[in-house]
Amino acid sequence: MELQEIRGFIGQQAPFNHLTAAQLSRLASAITIQYFRRDSLIIDAGVENQWLSVLRSGAVELMLGGTDLAARLGEGDCFGYPSLIRNGLTQNRVVALEDCLLYRVPKAVFLDLRTENPEFGQFFDISESARLRQAVDKLKGMGGSVAQTAPVFAAVKDILRRGEVIRAQVTDTVAAAAQIMAHSDVSTLLIYQDDSLVGIITDKDLRRRVLGAGLDTALPVTACMTRDPRSIPADTPVMAALLLMLEMHIHHLPVTENGRVIGVIGASDLLAHMGSNTLQIANRIRQAPSPARVAEATALLPRAVSGLIEAGVDADHIGRFVSSIGEQSHARLLALAEAEIGPAPVPYALVAFGSLARSEQALGSDQDNGFVFGPGYDPALHDTYFAALATRLCDGLHAAGYEYCPGNIMATNPKQRLSLDEWQQNFTRWIRTPTPEAILAGTIFFDMRAMAGETSLVDRLREHAFEMARENRIFQSFIARSAAGARIPLGFFRNLILEHDAVEGDVLNLKTQAIAPIVDIARAHALAKGITVANTHERLAQAAAAGSLSTEGAADLRDCLEFIRDMRFRHQGQQIRDGQPATNKLAPRTLSRFDREHLRDAFKIIRAQLDHLRSSMAGGVT
Amino acid sequence: MILDAGWRFARRFAAAARSAPPGPLADFYAAGLPDMKAAPGDMVAIDLETDGLTSASDSIIEAGLVGMTTSAITLATARRHRMRPRRALTGDSVIVHRITDDALAGAETEAEGLAKILPQLAGKAIVAHFAPIEMAFLDAACRRVYGAPFVAPFICTFQLEQRWFPASHRTNELRLGHVRRAYHLPDYTAHDGLIDAIACGELLLAQIARRGKGDLPLASLLRR
Incomplete structure (x- = not known):
């Protein structure tokens, strides 16, 4: 019997879209349709189940057996299969949240x-984690909608112009080197x-270190070269090369294959490939003569990020890029403030906390910072200076898009604004009581993480x-309990009330509801094992190495974080x-089916890891 | 009142049974009536597509049927019968039902169709949205083919809605799609006989779920 209307609906839903036409017909003609009014019980836990149920309309809540956790399912979702596969009793209780029409497929079919x-x-068959991993792989494979071949996943060797590598010897003079460059029409030598590769010179070096400085061109080229240049293997991803340039403030990198230099890749090559002005922003910030110019440069950041997203850059690299811009903005604004009110009277460091410290910043982040003062700091003498410095810094950051905290x-x-001693005492007090x-x-x-100044002050504070x-189990249990108290919107869907936002209505907040719990889990493990790195991926990896977290658990969380940040x-x-400001909040109804399903998987994984954290660490005080 | 109507109905059913010649209609009557005082058992939801609105002159061109109870619809019992109209399709009905003469080329005659439909209805309450249409067209067809009337226990979801939940609707909002929306039932493509039969059956499930299944003899559901 043709049941086009019903077949059509089911055939669109994963995984039914994998069925052949004949299989779909068989399934459709075996269906029993049932209607459940809002708030009525569909199936209890601990009973026999006869059906795989597909929600044709409405919404249900699955009360996960033995817990107070709930998963919510909406139109097109299915439930009831674990008990069928196990051939056992149901574990979850299912209640209609709205009036529901169910298409129910008999167990045998x-x-x-x-x-x-x-x-x-x-x-x-497969677990949520396996499904999520497939999703992440799929996203990586897809890249952006615009880019056909996901340019950033290309390796440097794919865009390197090959040919003779132009080189000079240390015994050559500056003049001879310049002639070689002119003759071969290259900007780096x-x-x-x-x-052995021992140095590199660029057009810029010739301008600055030779012509600008009046260097004798008869001197050996070693006089103006940059020694021991950093090189990268040919299979380095384009984005990684770009980040390295960004971090090292350089524009050219020799590329090696089997230990031999096969060419030099320039920032412009990478940028032309990526079609983005990513490096330009960093340059503009570094050279900005005023806070207003810093703000002008950071104003370009959203468009640059948009370009990276289009290009299919993965979330971790975008996060590192955004953080790198954040770090440079902090450093530049601080330098400008010092230039305005004079040098600091005592050694100090500007420290950033939170996502910027973890190199996981997204757009629209607010600022979290402080000063750590070194020896000789006397509030009575110096605080006026640092208060003034802070005002300039924080105002500048606010103007540059890093809003007041x-x-x-x-x-x-x-x-x-505290001395290292005071900061350490604060931490001691938090941890002891x-x-x-x-x-x-x-x-x-x-x-x-230190943004500027005496980095060692922040290092010592962190170590302390x-x-x-690490030595305090009770503190660890507090951290674990705090993390495990996170409210995960398990299986959220269209009209679940998530977080009420005055402007946007009921929204899913990806930062507080999805990313923060993963960050908290990683931090709890890091604190328990004395892992001092701040980046969540690195914390997870080290926690797995230290045995605090299973290898699989760490991989699952890494995938979750990557997926949600993506x-x-x-x-x-x-x-x-x-043309809107970037936020962390999104309306669940705008989610694609792909995102919705995988977000649900991600929430399940996070929930499981929070439970694990609670059982393994949070017991210390009860 | 209900008892009274039930008695009158049983007498009409018996009279119609006596007038039916041996064959599908007589077999239908031989299956008898469901127990009116008990909770409803097996029912069948039906929707007829016709080439006009006048049962005397117009024809059934499609019948969709699906078996159900007060709690479930069983798609394994879903059937669609296409019947040839007695005259060429008019432009209007083609537009409404999107059924063309070509599509009906392989269809059955009225007699062949009835011979297949009647056994499915035998012994059961019949569910339709605005049942007078289905009652009239089945009756007219049976009179033409067998020379005897069609009498059967009908449940009309249109009337049930008016009777049970009069405050919920204005009269002009009682079309199937409108009433279904009030129960948050999905929008189906209208005017396919089988889907409309399923849609009507789903509406009855929803109406019964809203009213509650307690003290619900079949007689209380039947069209009055």
Whole structure:
């Protein structure tokens, strides 16, 4: 019997879209349709189940057996299969959240199709984590919608112009080197001692170190070259090469293959390939003569990020890029402030906390910073200076798009301007006498990184904090309980009330509801094992190495974080293209089916890891 | 009142049964009536597509049927019968039903169609949205083919909605799609006989779910 209307609906839903026409007909004609009014029980836990149920309309809540956790399913979702596959009793109780129409497939038909059609069956076999991993791989494979071949996943060798590598010897004079460059029409020249690469000179070096400085061109080229240049293997991803240039403030990198230099890649080659003005922003910030110019440069950031998203750059690299711009903005604004009010009277460091410290910044981040003072600091003598410095810095950051911190974690707050001793005492107090409120407000302080000044001050503070935390089980349990208290919107869907935003209505907040719990889990493990790196991926990897987290658990969380951050950047890219400010909030109804399903998988994984954290660490105080 | 109507109905059913010649219609009557005082058992939802609105002159061109109970619709029992109209299709009905003469080329005669439809209806309450149409067209067809009337227990979801939830609707909002939306039932493509039969059956499920299944003898559901 042709049941086009019903077949058509089911055939669109994953995994039913893998069924052949004949299989779909068989499934459709075996369906029993049932209607459940809102709030009625569809199936209880601990009973026999006869059906794989597909929601034709409405929404249900799955109360996960033995817990207070709930998954919510909407139109096109299916439930009831685990008990069919196990051939056992149901574990979840299912209640209608709205009036529901269910298409129910008999157990025998479902089990037959699952055996017959591996692609269909796989959906029900594999765990959430495997599905999520496939999703991340798929996103990586897809790249952006514009880019056919996901340019950033290309390796440097794919865009390197091959040909003779132009080189000079250390014994050549500056003049001879310049002639070689002019003759070969290259802007960089590799300097060799016999067969070893020992230096590099560029057009810019000739201008600055030779012509500008009046250097004698009869001197050996070693007088103006940059020694021991950093090189990269030919299979380095384009984005990684770009980030390295960004971090090292260089524009050319020799490329090696089997230990031999096969060419030089320039920033312009990378940028032409990526079609983006990413490096230009960093340059403009570094050279900005005023805070206003810094703000002009950072104003280009959303478009640059949008370009990177379009190009299919993965979230981790975009996060590092955005953070790198953030770091340079901090450093430049601080330098401009010092230039205005004079040099600092004592050694100090500008420290950033939170996502910037973790190199995981997204667009629209607010500022979290403070000063750490070195020896000789006397508030009575010096605080006026640093208060003035802080005002200039924080105002400049605000103007550059790093808005004032609503929690007042800013150097303008006297509590954020402390000597190393005072900072250390603060950490000691938090760790020795933790309170839930202090933990909730204080965890981001454990993600710290120096933006400028005496980096060693921040290093010492970090070592102190992590050393104290590692020895204190009670503190760890507070951290773990705080993390595990996160409310995960498990299986959210269209009209679930997520977070009420005055402007945007009910939204999913990707930062607080999805990313923060993963960051918290990684931090809890880091504190327990004395892992001092701040980056979440690195924390997860080291936590797995230290045995605090299973290898699989770490990989799952890494995939979750990557997926959610990718989603956030894609969302922000869309906002930018729509001419709106980038936010972390999105309306669930705007999610694609792909994102919705995988986000649900991600939430399940996060929930499981939070439970694990609670059982393994949070027990210390109860 | 219900008892009274039930008694009158049983008498009409018996009279019609006596007038039916041996064959599909007589077999239909031989299956008898479902128990009116008990909770409804097996039912069948039906929707007829016709080439006009006058049962005397117009024809059934498609019948969709699906078996159901008060809690479930079983698609394994879904059937669609296409019947040849007695005259060429008019432009208007083609537009409404999107059924053309070509599509009906392989269809059955009225007699062949009835011979297949009647056994499916035998012994069951018949569910339709605005049942007078289905009642009239089946009756007219049976009178033409067998020379005897068609009498059967009908449940009309249109009337049930008016009777059970009069405050919910204005009269002009009682078309199937409108009423379904009030129960958050999905929008189906209209005017396919089988899908409309399923849609009507789903509406009955929703109406019964809203009213509650307690104290619900079949007689209380039947069209009055």
